[in-house]
Amino acid sequence: MFLARKLVLAHFWVAFIAFGAAIVLGEWQMFVRSPLSAWVGDPEHYFRSVTAHGTVMGYVLPTLVAMGFGYAISELALKQPLIGLRWAWAGFWLVVVGTVVAATPVALGLASVLYTFYPPMIGSPFYYLGIVLVVVGSWIWVALMAINLRAWKKKNPGKTIPLAMFGNVAGAYLWAWTSVGAAVEILLLILPAALGLTDTINAGLARVFFSWTLHAIVYFWLMPAYIAFYTIVPRAIGGRLYSDTMGRVAFVLFLVFSMPIGIHHLFADPQVGAGFKFLHAVFTAMVAVPTFLTVFTIVASVEIAARLRGGKGIFGWVKALPWDNPMMLAVTFSFIMLGFGGAGGLINMSFQLNETIHNTQWVTGHFHLIFAGAIVIMYFVVAYDLWPQLTGCKALPAGLVKTQLWLWFVGMMVMTMPWHWVGLLGQPRRMAYFDFSNPALSNQGWTLVAGTLGGLMLVLSALLFIYILARAGKSEAAPAPYSFSTPVHMPATTPVALNGFALWVSLMIALTVVNYGFPIAQLAALKDASVPVIPIGGR
């Protein structure tokens, strides 16, 4: 069993090594803008660093984790060898080569356009080609997940797809459709300009295409964490999953609602009509539904574990939870960060409230808290949980693991809370330096100092994470068979709608056409909508 062991390990190691390098860049960015350091000599270095940090953290890390975890789930949950192992390796190498091809021009200062591209800024074509390779590599994963599920269904007619695989394939389909926006933007609009075939670009249309990807990509990042909530956490803390059906409903709701909402990133952009902005704001709010379903289900599952351990009373059971279990810590930290981040997110998605915080450090604080906080902390524990299966190692040192999780949580809170605050005061994001010597800003300098200290804790935590994985001692005994959570009550039959994706993928596409079709068609047909490109690092 576990044919794909090396494959999964390769994905995880490349992801975590890239993560380790990119987090150091992030800390440097914090430090160099804080009053602890002189202003960065050349702001281009700052934006170069931001581009590298964002590209690795936004594209490389989550894509590789989702792919590696997905391959593992396919074998462990379906209990069948992975079909298409060679293709999977081809996909992996495409991601690795793409990362190198994209990172090289960034390092040379030829593509400091930030990972969100921002046309009409145009960087080296190799940067965009590298990203395309990463995305194409991940599409191979999408295809393999569909093929493996199909093979399993053929062998097991009428059976319920295991929840972990259900979430995994939902994430894969979500990513396949989501990545189309950025792919179209790069292939049809950016690359012709980057290759010098055209001197102008329809920047408004390009940004609408990017918004297609930009928000739903967040839910692609989030899927592995949600799969872990439903299918690993209850088992790891000795409980039962409260409801298997609720998990399925949450996954399909993400599939339908996470896609056609990205225009909330363009609230301040003039090229999209107010009506469509409102439409996207409302559908963004709908994403709160699967989030709340999940929080409710997982808290209920955790309560089951506590009561099984003798917990009593309305809240007394909290004390009975296995607080020395790293998974318990991780899910708690994750939910706290998800709570704060989610509350902040409701402000971002509100058409009017967004005006207060648009393009301020609030937004940077928000996505670090949600993604780097609530989601990445679950990536850590997924790796910890799978490590004995992958490497045949002994149990990981619980003390170090808990220290690592604590450092990550505290560091993330210390970094992102002042960011939110200073964003409310109006500090813009994407600035290479702030003039804290000016009396108008001098009382804001502490927020960057706090960010630097928080960031330092995050760097230490990341290094500790890599150390724990690298130094895991070999075990003589074979690892115990891997298992996913068992629901309290597994329904005898699962509704056909929740045992496949046809309905939800159809709704996802239909809703995208309704929410994006008109703005895209209108902007594409608009005459004289192109503006001259601004080459970066060209001269």
Next chain:
Amino acid sequence: MQEARLFAWSNRWFRWSVLGLVALTAATMLVGFVWLPSKHGDFTAKSVWDSICRAAGVPNEWSTTTEWPKPGAGTTHVVLTNAMGRSGASDATGRGATIAIQQCSMCHGAQGMSDGGSPNLAGQYPEVIIKQLHDYKSGNRASAFMQTIANKLTERDIQDVAAYYDSLPKARAAPVRPDEPDAPALVRVGDPLRNIVPCVACHGGIDHKLGAPWLEGMPKEYLLKELKAFASGARRNDSFGQMRNMVRPLTAQELDSVAEFYARREPAHER
């Protein structure tokens, strides 16, 4: 078999999810395209259809103003494209040299280096020369001499002159570095709180933006005169008011220090 049952009205999952989604979308659209615009003065709804179009981003008319600003009233017509910034062919350079010697060298120097107060043109980016000559031609940049000369130049003449000056060596070849200690703060880092971008972000040093001239080694009198013209609004041919917005908040002393700095020449032994 199962799939067939899925997409059937009798399947309540199918029925309720489709109905729910359609109802939610329709209700949101009613609010976003009809009700909210009707409450919003900006949308000046003449009719329901009018406000729907406006909410969709395509108003029937973009403005009710009849008094449009006249194009060319002292701004610029020139749209900068990367093609304008590419070096010309050698025959273009040759033709440009002939025109330049006859018409430009009196003020701008035989090698494009001015000893008077006229700007150096040696090594200037081609798109800068092209844009300025067009702006003189259209009257968007004022100068009794330059307008007269530019008026006589054809499109091809302009391209050729630009190619010629691009081929000459610059007064000072290396741009200021952002970490150069002698450079004024305005040049290196700008002034964030006054929304002033550092000079080196566009004029070379960190990055060079299309249309931004090479300033190193320019005569101080010329730089100061143009900075003051931007500040007062007497010169308005900068695209999107880029220079006017940068320069307007600066004090006379700051203008002087920036002009003084860019006018520095390379020490003789390094040339």
